[in-house]
Amino acid sequence: MSSELTDLCRYPIVQAPMAGGVSSPELVGAVAEAGALGFLAAGYKTTDGMYNEIKHVRRLTGRPFGVNLFMPQPALADPSAVEVYCQQLAGEALWYETPLGDPDTSGDDGYEAKVAILLEDPVPAVSFTFGCPTRDTLDAFAKAGTYTIVTVTSAEEAQCAQWAGADALCVQGVEAGGHQSTHRDDPQADNTGIGLLSLVTQVRETVQLPVIAAGGMMRGSQIAGALAAGADAAQLGTAFLICPESGAHPVHKQSLTNPLFVRTALTRAFSGRPARGLVNRFITEHGPYAPAAYPQVHYVTSGLRKAAARTGDAQGMALWAGQGHRMARELPAGELIELLAAELEAARVAVSGRSAE
Structure with missing residues (x-):
């Protein structure tokens, strides 16, 4: 894990920002307290709503956390x-x-106003979805001491984020639940996408930024696979949906493991x-x-x-969900982090043992 990410979290685990109330302050606070990096989702919230949630998280934990912003969308x-x-x-x-x-x-989701608030009262990390901010915006966050992460779905998007001055990339494979964070919505690409491990490798060979892998992971062994492919950390969303701290609707939580789906x-x-x-x-x-x-x-x-x-x-x-939704485990967020970390360590030990044979 890169030194900057190490400063933000003890484990190479990031809780994905899930809009619509799922990434509640309680979930983010519990994840942060357990040693991972939690993210609030500012998408679809008012500026005041975002700021109130930031203050709520600060009351719950003194550990680092992040806020995710939706980029404004062109009128196409x-x-x-x-x-x-x-x-x-x-x-x-x-x-x-x-x-x-x-x-x-x-369609701008109050982007400029939210950026202004986050520059005036900085949080440790800010990530971006559906596009890449300008260099001026990323430079302003750097001056404020905020670690910036741009979500990408291709090596080309990763290059653009590196040129713009992002600190890190969230590399989203096609397995991920929720919205695909393509920078350009191509109507001809609805059912196409690159699998996570292939995408991580492509991005690693294209840019020099730290990589946070995202897409369908539910177990520590899968996190180990992403790290072995070149990622510095793994971002999980669906794995946290079923946690009691999650703000997901009860029907949404039940549906993840319902045999009907x-x-x-x-x-x-x-x-x-x-x-x-x-x-x-x-x-x-x-x-x-x-x-x-x-x-x-x-x-x-x-x-x-x-x-x-x-x-x-x-x-x-x-009912947004990644491809690994059937493996969801109903655990408090802190216990889930500890279990994922233990599974990750066990996977690493198993690999090192096989290498020594």
């Missing part, structure tokens, strides 16, 4: 395609007795951007027709998702 969506999708969702609106949301809600898929059905979730009725019926329109589709379906959650209807919820 075809309004007519969004309108056609809204017409297709009319039956869902009737079923859940809730209107569709406004697709013209702002046997596979995941990348879909635009809920947000207009490829994201990996448990395959349910909504994804099956609407995924093939959802346009490349983020965040417009996200806002259109927001009320539907909330209504499904209120009624406990897993078939209408966005």
Whole structure:
């Protein structure tokens, strides 16, 4: 693990920032206290909401933690395609007795205001999703003493992040749950992507920045595999979804190991951007027709998702999950960190033992 990451966490384990309330202050605080690096998700929150959560985490722990920001998205969506999708969702609106949301809600997620707050009152680490900040922004964070991490899904994106001045990369393989953090949303690449270990190797051979591997990992032995491939640390999200400190909806937590949900898929059905979730009725019926329109589709379906959650209807919820979701373990976050660290050490010992033979 690089020296900068060592300063942030004792174990080479990062808790992924999961938007929508999953990465609660309680989860981040518990992860930090256990010796890993926890991340708040500022996506879809107001600036005040983000700052209140930062203050909450600071009351829970004095250890380092991070905040994740969504990059502003260009206005590339075809309004007519969004309108056609809204017409297709009319039956869902009737079923859940809730209107569709406004697709013209702002797509910048309050980015500039959130950056200003984080520069005025810095946190130890800030990561970025859906793009790369400008050099000026990354330089400003460096001057504030904040460690910056840019999420990438290709060697080309890794190069751009290195040129812009990022401190580290979160390298996201196609196995990862939730949104694919591509810097450019390519409508022709919905079901394509690079597996984590291959991607880590490609990035390692392209840039010199520390690498945090992300994608489908649920066990310490998998973390060991990512480190052996060249990563400095591993980021896990789905593994923490089922923790009691997680803010995930109870139905979401139960669905991870429910035998009704046997596979995941990348879909635009809920947000207009490829994201990996448990395959349910909504994804099956609407995924093939959802346009490349983020965040417009996200806002259109927001009320539907909330209504499904209120009624406990897993078939209408966005059940984001990585490919390893069946291996989820219902443990407090601190115990999960300790178990992952023990499994990682056991895997390392096993490899060193085989090497000595």
